[in-house]
Amino acid sequence: MNLKRCLIWLCCLTALPVQAVELMKWERIPLSVPLHVGQERIIFVDRNVRAGVPPELKGKLRIQSAGGAVYLRPEARFPSTRLVLQDVENGTIILLDISAVKKKGTPEPVRLVYGDNGLKPEEKKSTAGASQPLPPLPVALIRYAAQTLYAPLRTVEALPGVNPLSLPSPESAVSLMPSVPVDIHPLAAWGVGNYSVTALELRNRSRKVISLDPRRIQGRLHSAAFQHHRLGAAGTPEAVTVLYLVTKGQPESAFTAAPAGGKKDAD
Template sequence: MKSVLFSAPLGLAFTLGAVSTSHAVEVMRWERLPLAVPLIVGQERVVFVERNVRVGVPAKLGDRLRVQSAAGTVYLRANEPIEPTRLQLQDATTGELILLDIVAEASKSGQSTLEPIRIAEQHASQQAAGVGSSSNGQQPALPAPQTPLPVVLTRYAAQNLYAPLRTVERLPGVRRVNLPPDLSLDLLLPSLPVYAKALSAWRLDDYWVTAIRLTNQATRTVNLDPRLLQGDFATATFQHHNLGPKGSALDTTVLYLSTRGHGIAQSLLPTISPVDATLNLTHTSELTAPMEAPDEE
């Protein structure tokens, strides 16, 4: 009986100790600044990202670092000391980057095991801090009006084309869509001497946005006016308001067209094939044949 009573408290104490240790997690907030992640050689460190990510590892590391990623969790294990090196975690859905600066050192005597890391989003930290509530008795501020989806999509497309990837704002639900390989934009701005080529397109809910490169084909400056666009579009935004003369550094810009319910291909004016009017006429020989004189009574 004594052995049974004695072993039960030990088992309980061991279980409680294991639970308290397993719940020790270091929280890091991603605010577009690289996060420092120290490693110990031979120990695996877990990083909870809570989104599907791809891990970019410099080729120089080779087998010195083992990296595994599954279900929003990244596992890092250094096999030997590693100098400060930057890893990139890229969201597989939005393309947003999270930067980790790792450094691996040999284990020291008496050094404790490094705890797992949980990466918290900036907006999540603001919610945890109680944004919208007031501790001084004042009424909370009213939420800002929701930004229209075409505006959000246009801003996202512009950031993907012009801004560094690490600064691209996360946009849940957005996805890149394929463009028709035979898409012709000849009738998009028929009154202007510009060449238009579709670059990329994204979709969010019921809206599409297409980025189109415009290049001036004239030796004069061309002013861009959305009223000259031919088609059915929700919004149109030019990166610049005019194009410089052909061959100059300012002869190219990007146009962002948003459409609703379908992509840009269904929003363009239909192409009319040239008609050969002679196909509907009588044969030439019949036209030139002499007319017979009417019979005389």
């Protein structure tokens, strides 16, 4: 009788529906996540993250984050758009390229897996040059930001006291380089002591190669650095880079008022 009950129980288990989960490995390359209009898709990040709605998706996308999962529900179609997730504990950035189309069926949940063997940030950083003296704080902030965005998680060097900060508005960033034909989008910000660093994505709008010069930046800043010193023509992989701005105080203090007439191209 016990054997019979066991067999019946096993049959019931095998009959239960199991929802598939799509695994995506985060390796510092933006992950493409397609969405269906009117259908919610769950992203299991397994981290406490915050996500903001890009300005161009306001009214088109609902985002909720809870318990290590991000819930995305598009209300209208939209092309591929960069979504930034930021770990609230250590400032780590995860980039998703989301798009929405009208399509039947509920998309599978996504679970992110990482190439760091699941180690906690403090465990990964414990051997990263703990006995070496830190460089000047502005330099250390830029290095930390660049490593967080581009380097493997296990190689990000510890920066004592660093905390993620609120991002400045995309509208305020327009005033940074009014004479250069680039779109500017804030990605992430961190602070230590009286200094903060803001990482901003620069995207070339013109068909010409642009040589980037810090002297063309307008704002109240302590220092600045580019991830790359040249931008390829619009539509090429080289058309995007990151600008790091170091300021005293909060990130918003770097930006001046936007110039009259909005963006100005220098073609």
